[in-house]
Amino acid sequence: MRSPEKRIIPSAEEIRLMPRSRRFDGLPSLRRDNPFLSWGDVPHSVAPFVPTPVNVVRRMLKLAEVGPDDVVYDLGCGDGRILFMAVEEFEVRRAVGYDINPSMAEPLQEKIENSGLEERIEVVNANFFEVDLSPASVVTMYLTTSGNSKLRPKLEEELGDGARVVSHDFPVHNWTTDKSSEPPHYTVGSHKIYLYRIPEAFENEIRVKRSKEEEGRWKRIRGLFLSENS
Numbered sequence: 155m156r157s158p159e160k161r162i163i164p165s166a167e168e169i170r171l172m173p174r175s176r177r178f179d180g181l182p183s184l185r186r187d188n189p190f191l192s193w194g195d196v197p198h199s200v201a202p203f204v205p206t207p208v209n210v211v212r213r214m215l216k217l218a219e220v221g222p223d224d225v226v227y228d229l230g231c232g233d234g235r236i237l238f239m240a241v242e243e244f245e246v247r248r249a250v251g252y253d254i255n256p257s258m259a260e261p262l263q264e265k266i267e268n269s270g271l272e273e274r275i276e277v278v279n280a281n282f283f284e285v286d287l288s289p290a291s292v293v294t295m296y297l298t299t300s301g302n303s304k305l306r307p308k309l310e311e312e313l314g315d316g317a318r319v320v321s322h323d324f325p326v327h328n329w330t331t332d333k334s335s336e337p338p339h340y341t342v343g344s345h346k347i348y349l350y351r352i353p354e355a356f357e358n359e360i361r362v363k364r365s366k367e368e369e370g371r372w373k374r375i376r377g378l379f380l381s382e383n384s
């Protein structure tokens with residue numbers, strides 16, 4: 155009997171130290187075109203591709219009361235399922251998806267062309283931190299808590315009043331959801347959905363941060379600190 159070919163699998167540390175171009179050599183499961191595992195190698199990616207189940211997508215769009223006047227942006231659109239459902243079932247005006255991973259964006263572009271919906275669905279292979287979010291009336295996301303925190307200032311700055319942000323499984327820290335009772339999220343099986351309305355989600359936060367009383371207190375503390383250290 156032929157002995158099985160010896161395969162040397164490098165450790166995670168060895169992979170980390172390899173030049174980028176060699177990291178995937180001989181490791182078919184880590185090939186660049188495997189969207190499930192290549193995200194760590196895509197600079198600025200804040201989440202791997204994990205699709206939102208369709209029943210959760212439907213609930214997200216329903217909760218955000220998505221309709222024909224809306225422009226939906228899916229930040230990190232993966233296989234485009236949110237874009238297609240927004241257009242086909244909820245009849246939104248336009249759905250735009252950004253994905254930084256070309257192995258997600260390229261096949262999706264082909265799918266859009268084959269569907270004949272190019273006028274209403276668009277995919278852009280780009281880093282969503284570098285695009286203008288102001289045209290969106292609804293933003294959907296399935297990222298990570300740290301990814302959401304990095305996006306928060308951009309969402310606060312660019313989204314217009316009346317926009318909704320729906321996040322699957324991960325909250326946006328320091329924002330308040332639209333739910334008045336606990337828990338702050340909606341549930342579909344084991345999945346959580348966080349719904350935020352702009353600017354209500356953060357206007358209290360900003361008011362507290364900028365209140366006169368708060369500022370006065372900080373000025374006094376700062377004054378004490380400076381006089382002690384001068």
Ligand SMILES: C[S@@+](CC[C@H](N)C(=O)[O-])C[C@H]1O[C@@H](n2cnc3c(N)ncnc32)[C@H](O)[C@@H]1O
Binds near residue numbers: 255281
């Ligand atoms: C968990 S998947 C969500 C896919 C889809 N939105 C859904 O819910 O089914 C996250 C996606 O975000 C993309 N992504 C991560 N960081 C990104 C960034 N900075 N800019 C654009 N896309 C990003 C990943 O490539 C991945 O496809």
